Amino acid sequence: MWFGGDGGLLRFDGINYKNYSVNSRDPNSLKGIHILKILEDKDGNLWMGTDAALNCYHRKRDDFTSYTPKELSPNNNFSNSKFLWMNDSVLVLRNQLQY
Secondary structure, three states: OEEEEOOEEEEEOOOOEEEEOOOOOOOOOOOOOOEEEEEEOOOOOEEEEEOOOEEEEEOOOOEEEEEOOOOOOOOOOHHHEEEEEOOOOOEEEEEOOOO
16 A cells, blocks of 8 residues: 655555655655655556655656656645546646746
């Protein structure tokens, strides 16, 4: 089971918990501390919007790839975003910027 919230991402395998959070020394760690939305793709990867980026958790590698728009400012995060799978490989992200 996966849980997302204000402390990052938490995985529970039925026995143990593993917490994924921001680690400034690891470029492949989660970016952002507030998990806002989580979707799973056909390969089992988890896509999540946080307060700082769009993150993809790769289960096979046990790490993250993060995507941050260059124009994203502190007032414009993924909390206003809508995520939708169009098919097995197309993720649509719509973000309403705040000024």
